[in-house]
Amino acid sequence: MANPINRYLLNSPMLPQSKRDADSGLNLLIQNEPPGKDKVSNWLPAPKGQFMMAMRLY
Incomplete structure (x- = not known):
């Protein structure tokens, strides 16, 4: 998947x-x-379709 901002x-x-x-709030x-453009700092690019996301919350 192309990641235009190289953020993972x-x-x-x-x-x-x-x-x-x-x-x-965030x-x-x-x-x-x-x-x-005003929200790119809060954006994590995701693939099209289904994907799995893992979160670690402390």
Whole structure:
């Protein structure tokens, strides 16, 4: 799969560059299509169709 931003994970060191909502919430976008220039910092490219995602939450 082509990964236009060469990103394969989202982790805590990336949080300072992530864009927050007006209420300080954080939306992580895991999708195939780019979300728009203002939301790319929160985007993890995903393949088309089904895929498996693993999350580690501490």
